[in-house]
Amino acid sequence: xxxxxxxxxxxxxxxxxxxxxxxxxxxxxxxxxxxxxxxxxxxxxxxxxxxxxxxxxxxxxxxxxxxxxxxxxxxxxxxxxxxxxxxxxx
Numbered sequence: 001x002x003x004x005x006x007x008x009x010x011x012x013x014x015x016x017x018x019x020x021x022x023x024x025x026x027x028x029x030x031x032x033x034x035x036x037x038x039x040x041x042x043x044x045x046x047x048x049x050x051x052x053x054x055x056x057x058x059x060x061x062x063x064x065x066x067x068x069x070x071x072x073x074x075x076x077x078x079x080x081x082x083x084x085x086x087x088x089x090x
Contacts, residue, residue, distance in 0.1 A: 026063040035069045037078075041073045053080045 033051050055071055056062045069076040 016060055026060065026067050028057060028063070031057040031063045031066045034066055034076070037070075038073050042077055045077070049080060049084050052084050056083060062071070 032054065035050070035057070038053075039050055053066075057066060065079060066076065069079060
């Protein structure tokens with residue numbers, strides 16, 4: 001629960017500060033850099049999963065999650081996989 005409170009408060013603060021998709025903390029280039037590091041850490045990551053992850057950051061809420069999980073690549077990968085295979089994760 002604490003994790004989601006952090007995400008919500010950061011999202012609200014960034015919205016107030018007017019961070020954009022291009023220059024803000026949760027911008028596309030920052031998220032792409034995180035996903036590239038993820039791919040380097042897990043080279044066996046399927047290309048279609050990586051492509052899905054790139055597509056998913058079009059959604060601002062997903063960008064917030066990616067940036068919040070960047071310090072734990074394993075958790076980030078688990079989150080992406082749960083989105084890519086929603087019916088296989090319990």
